[in-house]
Amino acid sequence: MDTAIAMSPARIARAWLVEAKYEFLRLLRTPSFALPTILFPSLFYLLFGVLLNGGAHHGGMDMASYMLAGYSAFGVMAPGLFGFGVVVAMEREHGLLTLKRALPMPPGAYLFAKMLMAMLFAAIVVCLLMLLAVTLGHVRMPLGNWSALLITDVLGVLPFCAIGLFVGTLVGGQGAPAVVNLIYLPMSFLSGLWIPLPLLPKFLQQLAPLWPATHLGQIAFSASGAGGDHRVAMHAMVLAGFTLFFFAIARRRLRRAG
Amino acid sequence: MHASIAQLENVVKRYGAITALDGVNLRLHPGELLALLGPNGAGKSTAVSLLLGLQRVDAGRATLFGLDPQSLDARRRIGVMLQEAALQQSLRVDELIRLTMSYYPRPREFGSVALMAGIEELLPRRYGKLSGGQKRRVQFALAICGDPRILFLDEPTVGLDLGARTAMWKTLRALVASGCAIVLTTHYLEEAEALADRVAVMARGRIIAEGSVDEIRAHVSQRRIRCISALPAETLRAWPDVSQAEREGEHLHIVCGAAEAVLRRLLAADPELRELEVRRAGLAEAFVEITNDAGAGSVEQKEAA
Numbered sequence: 001m002d003t004a005i006a007m008s009p010a011r012i013a014r015a016w017l018v019e020a021k022y023e024f025l026r027l028l029r030t031p032s033f034a035l036p037t038i039l040f041p042s043l044f045y046l047l048f049g050v051l052l053n054g055g056a057h058h059g060g061m062d063m064a065s066y067m068l069a070g071y072s073a074f075g076v077m078a079p080g081l082f083g084f085g086v087v088v089a090m091e092r093e094h095g096l097l098t099l100k101r102a103l104p105m106p107p108g109a110y111l112f113a114k115m116l117m118a119m120l121f122a123a124i125v126v127c128l129l130m131l132l133a134v135t136l137g138h139v140r141m142p143l144g145n146w147s148a149l150l151i152t153d154v155l156g157v158l159p160f161c162a163i164g165l166f167v168g169t170l171v172g173g174q175g176a177p178a179v180v181n182l183i184y185l186p187m188s189f190l191s192g193l194w195i196p197l198p199l200l201p202k203f204l205q206q207l208a209p210l211w212p213a214t215h216l217g218q219i220a221f222s223a224s225g226a227g228g229d230h231r232v233a234m235h236a237m238v239l240a241g242f243t244l245f246f247f248a249i250a251r252r253r254l255r256r257a258g
Numbered sequence: 259m260h261a262s263i264a265q266l267e268n269v270v271k272r273y274g275a276i277t278a279l280d281g282v283n284l285r286l287h288p289g290e291l292l293a294l295l296g297p298n299g300a301g302k303s304t305a306v307s308l309l310l311g312l313q314r315v316d317a318g319r320a321t322l323f324g325l326d327p328q329s330l331d332a333r334r335r336i337g338v339m340l341q342e343a344a345l346q347q348s349l350r351v352d353e354l355i356r357l358t359m360s361y362y363p364r365p366r367e368f369g370s371v372a373l374m375a376g377i378e379e380l381l382p383r384r385y386g387k388l389s390g391g392q393k394r395r396v397q398f399a400l401a402i403c404g405d406p407r408i409l410f411l412d413e414p415t416v417g418l419d420l421g422a423r424t425a426m427w428k429t430l431r432a433l434v435a436s437g438c439a440i441v442l443t444t445h446y447l448e449e450a451e452a453l454a455d456r457v458a459v460m461a462r463g464r465i466i467a468e469g470s471v472d473e474i475r476a477h478v479s480q481r482r483i484r485c486i487s488a489l490p491a492e493t494l495r496a497w498p499d500v501s502q503a504e505r506e507g508e509h510l511h512i513v514c515g516a517a518e519a520v521l522r523r524l525l526a527a528d529p530e531l532r533e534l535e536v537r538r539a540g541l542a543e544a545f546v547e548i549t550n551d552a553g554a555g556s557v558e559q560k561e562a563a
């Protein structure tokens with residue numbers, strides 16, 4: 001019997017990267033995913049952060065930086081939630097996931113590829129927002145804040161990948177976009193990404209720590225120097241917890257239901 | 259005697275109250291093409307998905323190369339073409355092939371994959387823009403690109419035109435000749451007749467007949483006679499040994515037991531008779547007979563037959 005079954009680590013690493021490359025390419029070529037994901041945050045930011053808000057200060061907060069940080073957090077949630085939630089739901093429904101399970105795809109490559117794809121999209125979303133912020137939004141920050149915000153947002157996509165994955169294992173391809181939007185838009189509002197938390201009703205402020213987006217928002221505000229509570233380590237741990245929790249239960253469901 | 263490279267041993271699989279497989283034994287040997295035949299719901303797809311590790315047996319054992327079918331070592335030696343698989347619509351055909359090739363330790367040459375599947379002209383096109391038959395050929399390319407030892411093909415030629423089907427048959431024969439084993443489920447009995455070394459007929463979760471195409475055909479003792487004659491079909495139906503007689507234009511179609519006696523009487527009754535053909539029933543007739551026998555327990559089917 002032949003023994004040509006061993007894969008060198010280099011070949012496995014290559015398989016992971018090839019998977020990630022094609023996952024990114026395929027979504028970039030899917031206008032119904034790429035266009036809203038990339039353009040909506042910029043449009044919202046232009047409308048609410050630039051046009052309707054002329055660099056005002058509110059309670060010591062620099063609103064221009066605040067808006068940039070808030071909309072960047074809002075923007076990077078989408079590739080995670082939709083790239084996992086909707087895409088996994090469709091792939092489950094249409095049999096692609098079944099085929100991949102029959103093929104010798106290296107374990108982990110599937111999730112790795114989607115995570116890298118989501119981080120790349122997140123980087124694109126944030127860079128576009130930053131470009132608008134510098135040119136039209138009159139945002140001026142030290143270089144350290146720019147890079148801290150970029151890193152926050154690119155890593156900040158991961159908890160939403162996990163939540164999206166969980167949604168994708170629960171609902172079908174038809175229902176997934178609606179379910180994801182139902183999570184995405186209210187959570188963005190309730191987490192103070194559009195309107196600063198202190199301006200929201202008291203009970204909404206008290207509920208805010210329940211939403212993962214609140215914690216990403218707080219880190220983003222701190223990174224951009226636009227306020228936030230500066231308890232970055234605590235928020236990062238909460239986000240890591242959300243990520244692990246949702247990945248774990250999603251994996252359980254994927255294994256059982258396939 | 260060859261070792262088997264894929265095996266189901268006394269396998270039982272249930273979906274709730276339904277028993278999809280009820281004690282199935284199946285062995286696949288290197289370099290053989292095994293055709294799994296059976297009506298819808300017979301358990302063919304379940305048998306294949308257990309061998310692919312997509313589902314778990316409730317009792318018995320499923321192995322690939324002596325390993326758990328879910329193990330990566332086993333999967334690296336197989337190629338798969340499932341019945342419904344929506345591949346990534348926005349990827350090009352060449353990208354899909356390169357992606358699938360990356361999973362295997364020693365894939366085939368890219369060029370030879372495209373050649374064997376007959377898809378060279380499709381390579382730069384987006385998968386989502388292809389016709390059904392073209393998609394099927396691309397899925398076939400993905401199945402063979404890893405240079406597998408076993409190829410699982412679920413209804414591979416559905417939607418293919420005659421030329422493409424013949425080309426795929428030719429490739430399948432070449433693969434078998436090179437030592438690749440193939441498990442083929444198909445609704446086209448002529449496909450099994452043309453390709454299979456061995457046929458396993460399934461019904462109601464069991465294998466009810468297994469053997470070479472000739473052995474399966476031998477289950478049917480009947481012969482078919484076709485000729486041009488003016489004799490009325492009703493007259494022929496009254497003859498002993500004749501089980502069916504139909505007229506189609508000027509042609510008569512007769513199904514009978516021992517052809518010789520019927521032929522003598524036929525030639526005597528109509529001196530004008532011409533264009534005479536006699537043949538043994540094919541796999542299709544054998545299949546109908548075998549699956550009917552399997553259903554003989556139910557009264558309704560007996561009456562319908």
